[in-house]
Amino acid sequence: MFDAFPFDEWSEDIAEFWTYGGEGSTGTYIMTALGVAAMLIALVGFVVLEQRKLRRQTEMLRASGALERPNVVVATTTTTTIITSD
């Protein structure tokens, strides 16, 4: 340990800076509130963004007719699929 190193003095300065004013201070409460708000906004954003994507894709799929009810009788075997029209 080198006594000349001003660890205690520097650490106090750094601690005051790091904690935005220290435990239970106005700055810490504001940071907490902002963080909670960002978290909630992100959660709502996940829902809204996904809803848009799914709605768009669903409408596209329905419009394409790709999922129309097949007018077929399906019979299958172990290795092949036989599709026969009515």
Add this chain to the structure above:
Amino acid sequence: MISSLFSSWLAQAAPTAEEIQAQVTLDSQILTEQFYFWTVVIMWLIHAGFMAYEAGAARRKNVMSTAMKNILTIAVVTPSFYYFGWYIYGCFEEGWPKDGHGSPTVEGLEVLAGFCQNTAPWAAQMGPNLQDHVSAVFFLAFLLFSWTTASIMSGALIERVRLSAFLILAVVLGSGVWIMDAAWGWSGGGWLVTRYGFHDSIASLVVHGVAGAFTLGVLLNLGPRIGKYTVEGAARTFRGHNTHLTLLGLMLIFTGFYGFYAACLVIQSTVFPGWLNIYFSPTTLGAIAFVITFGFAGGFTGGWFASKGDPFWTLSGGLAGVISVSAGADVYHPSLAYLLSISGGMLAVYAGTYIEKKLRVDDAVGAVAVHGVCGFYGVFLVGVFAGGYPTGINNVESSFGGQLMGMLAFLPLAFIPGYVVSWILKKLNILRVPAEVELEGLDLAEFGQDFFPEFERVPEIVIEPDGREVDAAPVLLDAYWQTNGRAETPVGTGERS
């Protein structure tokens, strides 16, 4: 230069006893800090493993949407656990705080006085703090446990749950439900511990069992994947796109479990005489390493024989084996752990088959069986094989009754929120992707691309209940129409409106 430094070092006066004590204390705290930090690093493998495990179990069309759940779990559980989950752990050990927000006043727990206040997000311990080397890394270890609970649920829901719905459920489970049960039964001052001697040292029930019960509640509202069951209710099998990836994921999870096990212990040599379990009862790191390793050995063995050599269930059996012996990991002899984990591995296979084929609950990776059933089984086993072992700071004897009390408390604590929250999401129509998107695959809808662009797209295969491999497209389309486009109804003949 070197001789000058050496001379100045020699010139210093001999340290006093107080200075040596202060230095030893600081060194001890820094060792503790390093220990938990590296357990966190190792536990990341659990999440890398869950991602690979579930992505491999998903069909090709759902790979990225499956993996993204595991990644974004970290995005939502981390802040929610920081802002209110950790506070629940610190302040709800006696249930709802009776005298404001204070730490429990248990004789012998003076070392934790003020823990509750230290867990609020504006506390000095919850940020950079040069006077505290332990609180932050201890929080991080618990945060990784929280991710794990969400990842346990994740695999069961794949291929039809909405990403955003899963993330909401992950917050409820990872930052609310599991940490509440941890406060009650996985802490030094938890009411189940100090009054009933509840013993679940490495979290068979408080992590795995609770996550499994929560998941079951969600699955009942989510329903099976389209085409999972025939009109008669027999179960088809969907083949994952990459079983090798699934098995690699499981091996990563197993590696991460060593970090998980280690992080469940408490070490701080200037405060406690040695290694302690989460209830502050003495143990050793070697004792739990014995049990986890024999747990894997027995679990693989049980899973192999019960499934008649199925690769997926052999490795899942290893996981189930460990979970079955985790609750008593600080107590069990390795041979006992080996025998019990064999039974746990077998139980997971039988329970998984029953849940899939008899209950007709589509749990895509067997999470309810492996984590849920074996989590409860592990706590039950402690009541049978470790009854009388003194648990906790006030040395209440473990007992079958105490273990039963824990099971009775945690089953509704986990199942009801899972069922209720998923029911609400279902009523809001944001729990499950539209049936059309499910048939096409979630990746195209969520990300607009196929994640294997240079590979030929081969027809999807489904295994019929009689074992025949058939082309999946006509089967799934038929199931889609027979269920009126509502995949939660496995049997039905109504027309789609």
